[in-house]
Amino acid sequence: MKKAQPPDPDEISLIDVLGALNDPIRVGLVRVLADGRERGWGELRVPVAKSTLSHHLRVLRDAGITRTRQEGTRCFVELRGEDLDVRFPGLLGAVLGAADRDDVGGHVGVVGGLPEARADRKPGAPQVES
Known part of the structure; x- marks a missing residue:
């Protein structure tokens, strides 16, 4: 099986x-992941089928927004x-701030738990851990 990078x-x-x-689902996924924690796909709460979630995660990965790791x-x-x-200074913070203000992706x-975007972050401040 080819490993997607x-x-x-x-x-x-x-x-x-x-x-x-x-896409609001993808923005919601970014909001959830903005706390810097790695998440298992099964932890993500989205109002779509698993195959559609897989598509959204692939789009984010292919664009360079996320990294996916397989374990078994x-x-x-x-x-x-x-x-x-580093590549686009301030872009992620601006997107997250606007998404928080307009509640884009708030259903993810x-x-x-609550959507991570609301539970762990201040609006507009991407708290990304190393």
Whole structure:
């Protein structure tokens, strides 16, 4: 099986990033992942089928926004916040701030909890851990 890899940091394209963020589900996923924690796909609470979630996560990965890691049959995803901030300073914070203000993607969260965007972050401040 071919292992899918996100682009290298210097190959992340602004057009690809903006294109990937043109969907409320994907913006919601970025909001959830903005706390810097790696999440198992099964932890993500989204109002779509698993195959559609897989598509959204692939779009985010292919654009360089997230990184996916497979461990056995489980997949984990994390935001590439540092890479994005180096490549496009301030972009992620601006997107997250606007998404918080307009509640874009607010219906996406984690199983058993509030959407992480509301629970762990101040609006507009991407708290991405190393």
